[in-house]
Amino acid sequence: MNQGLQRFLARIFVSLTLTVISLNAYASCNAVSPTGTPLNQPYTLKIGLQRLTLECDISAPVILSFTRDHITYSQLYTQDLISVEALTGSRKAFFIPQGRHTFYLDLSAQVPTPFAPSVQSVAQYQRFSTVHTLTLSGFVGFCLALTLYVGMLGNSVRNMGFYSYSFYILSAAIFFTLQEGLFNIGFEDLSVLNSVHLHLFFVGVTVFAAVRFLDQLLDLKVLLRQWQRNLLLYLSYIALGLAFLQLPFGFNAAVLVNMGFSVVTLLIMAIVLAAAIYAVVRKVHCSRLVLAGLSIVVLAMLARFTLDNISPFLQRYGLIIGITIEAFIFAIATAKKVKKLDEDRLTAYRKASMDTLCSVMNRSGWEGFAKELVDTHKREGGYLTVLFVDVDNFKRINDKYGHNAGDTVLQVIAKIVTNRCREQDAVGRIGGDEFVILSHCFSEGQSQRLAERIIKGLEGRDVKTANCLVPVSASVGVFITSEPSVKLDTLIQQADANMYKAKERRRRKK
Template sequence: MYSLGAISKPIELTNVPSELFINKHLTILQDRSADLSFQNAFKQYKQGKFTLNADERASFGFIHDALWASVLINNSSDKEIKKVLYLDTAWLDHADFYFMRQGKVVDKAFIGDTLPFNARENKTRMLSQQYSFKPGITQVFMRFESQDPLLIPLYLTTHDAIQDNLIISSYFYGFIYGAFFILFVYNITLFISLKDSSYVFYSLYLLSFFCLNIAYTGHGFKFIWPNSLLLQQWLMILFLYCYIAFSIAFCFEFLKLKVFAPKIYQIRKWVYTGLILLITSLFLNADQLLAVNIGVALTSLLVVIFLSLGFLVLKNGHDTVKFFIPAVFLGAGGAATSAATTWGFIPYSTLIFHSIEIGMLIEMSILALALAFNLKKVDKARITAEVSAQLDHLTELYNRRAFTVAVSPLWNLGIRDQQAFSIILLDIDWFKTINDDYGHAAGDDVLKSIAQTLQQHIRKSDILARWGGEEFIIFLPNTTQSDAINLADLIRKNIQKMTVLHDTGPLSVTASFGVAVYNEQMTELEDLIKLADVALYKAKNSGRNVVCHMPQNQTIKNQEVNKMTPI
């Protein structure tokens, strides 16, 4: 099992760059009992039981084992050279360093998450140990152990190189966290305005991943809870399960399972209850490694479930899922790549290890687009509803309310600029008789035909509406009384010539018109409409199929009409 004399060549300090990944120079021994002492480990090293880490392995997965490692470093100069042994991981319980010369320990250091961050000699976010290497060969003997995944990407570097990497890292995480914050605020705002629960669950999903990332990258231990070992040990696990819970809740709401998969939606309470019981039991059991293992396995399982549900609701007609499926696939791909690196299935590199952040950023951006697409659909539906509320469904003309809204600004503008404007009010003659003799379908055809005729003879600036029943109204801006009368008579003649085809045969219809023009004594639009109504009443009592108008200086107040006169 072991290669006798598996001793790596010493690393020559005078030839190394400012930063060197040294895992391939390590000789290692896995201690499955995790209780091997330094003396016994060194004894096994001398017996050749350490193996050369030729494949540069940095991750040893989720194990309870301790890992012993050794590396030889040679300083061929005549001066001390200061270097830093830097572990590119933030979650490692124990990292013990023994510095040896000629088989004797000359210095040692014990670092890791079992010590408060403020107790560290080197205040780097990742674990690091500085040492001044004297001329000659120094053996660095190390022991690593963790309740989290055992990841030990080890670099021989300098303080300046660490600072340079810190600047790059700051830009990277600044961009990542900035993007998460913008998406979080954006979706909270949408939730407040739209009251759609999918937005709040997405915001909580974002927040939980943000907190999870802060925990496992060491930002939390450095800046938020530097003196709390309990929080450092358990917050990452708590945030992992919060991330799982809110991803499930978001999936239920975003995929609209209540509509597209109601049977699955009905089990959501059982899912939430089971998850709460699982989390509670794991925390009571207090086995960190077990909790992380189950969390990672559950996350992988949920990816498969989410994709399956996505294809199901897509098949059932939920078109927004076309964003959800690639988003989950890319996010899961990033997480799977990072997990495979943590497990040791993929060779470690900084970029590959951080693919979870990149994948999640892409996933969340696509999901944000999906929610924006959903918002666009909601907004389009709202506009359609508003437009529909303004139209008469039979004739597709404005209804009375929409007419008033559309005319009001033109009325105010005309009064301010002292412009002439008129109103034509018309009523189909004997419309009740048409309905009684030919049926309401024939009456509907008459109304639609007259609406089309009116649209053909008005200007773009005119406002036409179905006023109610068999009445239509036209507002004519910049139109004198004589022009309004001429237009009304032209329309009257075209209606008279019109033939409405119906199942019972062709129908001929006529209409009566009332015309009124604005004068300075009027204060409200209603005054002009009432005056046009009086003129229409006059037309009805004048034999129908005629155009009647009121004198230009006439007002409704001085107009007396006997409304009881039969039409």
């Protein structure tokens, strides 16, 4: 047992020793030309092609890696000028064997770029690559899901403002994917993916789409004064214009555009934050969610400058995580906004299509609903049942008992009809004392039972008004058809004709 324990402890000691050696293997790996600094210290690359001479004395194999951002060409050579094959990954990476070596690293930068290569053990590099790829892949997948979700919401209300959210999140996802080199896993030799022009283009699109989306979400047209809103929109157009303008020009122009982007973006963020705070004060719908999302992104930006020595992971991925949380919050806000728009639209539709006296549809609303039922009948078959209801001697009721009593009679008739119909039936008042019902039934028997219920409910009865009892009766014309190509006008005409026949029969009986 003691020998087994000793062997176990010995293995742990050897493993720890190798790990420590591996972790410190890059301590003597320096760039001796053009500057004599350790590789883990940032070095600013100049524009164009340049060569770094690396002197390494390492005790275990390591991986030399660096970001491809704004670097269009990179290749490592041995002292004999034999090229070292790069490893596949989001970062440019080369395997360095143990021992003393001299390497030449050729780099071509589009703009002056901070260059801070990382020298890690194989295990460290694999762990870093896995975390990096999973983090970026999760971010991109989440953004795509939100893009589709909010895009469908925007389509449901046919509002271009909500499409802007999809463009905003999609362009942000593409920008971070380009910046972090995720596309390079599949397109190793496509140098345009690391182009400063392409990165700046998606920055401009992201800023523009974000402003357009927030303009719609916060109702800035109503919230702000015209010049304030116009200033914000003009700044977003400037950002988009700069994004397109820098594409055909050289790298110096791209640097100037980048400076312009920084100024414009700061102004836009300041205005948007101020507008969000003002919206919260004015209790604008979803404004608290918008302010929360913007605040998270601002904190994430600050984290890039403050968390380097506290949490390297958050310092590197904090902004991506912040954008992800903001995107999720904005998606919730969008869903709430769309729901409110739907409710407002439904309320407006009801006001425009409802008869306020009888709480049934007016002629316009009824015709719209009835056309939908006719279309359903054409697709699914069955029977259409039309009932035309006319209150007998309604003018005499108004003259004898007063218009208030007449209104009460109409309300009672509407309630009787509505209570005997289904929710999917179209019930409307299309004239002073005329009501019409259209129902799509799946059998003739179902149609006949509906007609019988309504006719029986409208048989002579006394309606209690404020001052008296009013004797009321109504004539009902019924028309039932299974003809698939029947038109709505034909249905109404047939039911109307049958109503007059029913009224004539009632007169003869008297």
